[in-house]
Amino acid sequence: MKKITPFLIVFIIIFIIVTLFLSLASSQKMIVIKEGNTKMLPLEMELGKYQDSDCGMVIKDLEYASQVVSKGGKTWFFHDHGGFINWLKDKEFQDDVTIWVMSKDTKRWIDAKEAFYSLNDKTPMGYGFGAYENRGKGQIDFEIMKLRMLRGETLNNPHIKKQLLGN
Numbered sequence: 001m002k003k004i005t006p007f008l009i010v011f012i013i014i015f016i017i018v019t020l021f022l023s024l025a026s027s028q029k030m031i032v033i034k035e036g037n038t039k040m041l042p043l044e045m046e047l048g049k050y051q052d053s054d055c056g057m058v059i060k061d062l063e064y065a066s067q068v069v070s071k072g073g074k075t076w077f078f079h080d081h082g083g084f085i086n087w088l089k090d091k092e093f094q095d096d097v098t099i100w101v102m103s104k105d106t107k108r109w110i111d112a113k114e115a116f117y118s119l120n121d122k123t124p125m126g127y128g129f130g131a132y133e134n135r136g137k138g139q140i141d142f143e144i145m146k147l148r149m150l151r152g153e154t155l156n157n158p159h160i161k162k163q164l165l166g167n
Helices: 004-028 081-088 142-151 158-165
Strands: 066-070 075-078 097-102 109-111
Touching (some): 066 081, 075 081
Antiparallel strands (some): 066 075, 097 109
């Protein structure tokens, strides 16, 4: 019995932690997906109420936020532009969506495919892609940003980080 007691105590503690976590998540009613967006426009987001569809983190800032809207009106939310690329890569409908990104220079939702992207912003997941409505020096277009993300050429890659930042 003495050998089983420590395992039983650990199991009970883990059970309590998991139960608390699940009850908090359900009581906050986090939004991961919204349906009914048939106009395919960006939805207003209340900070702390939306959860990133790629990594599951709570969206606490709109500076690098994105929204992916399918033809059926489903909308998914992201807090780092690289996250929606990562999430979309294996979706059958990836080429048939509207993607909105928050522009850093104009502070409004813009079409992700028309945006220009920096390579070295300090983003929530560390990918480094900030979206801009107006092209600036050293910025890239959507297709190049997507390719760099899929290749792992982000600030999370130490070689790329050194190349871009000199660190």
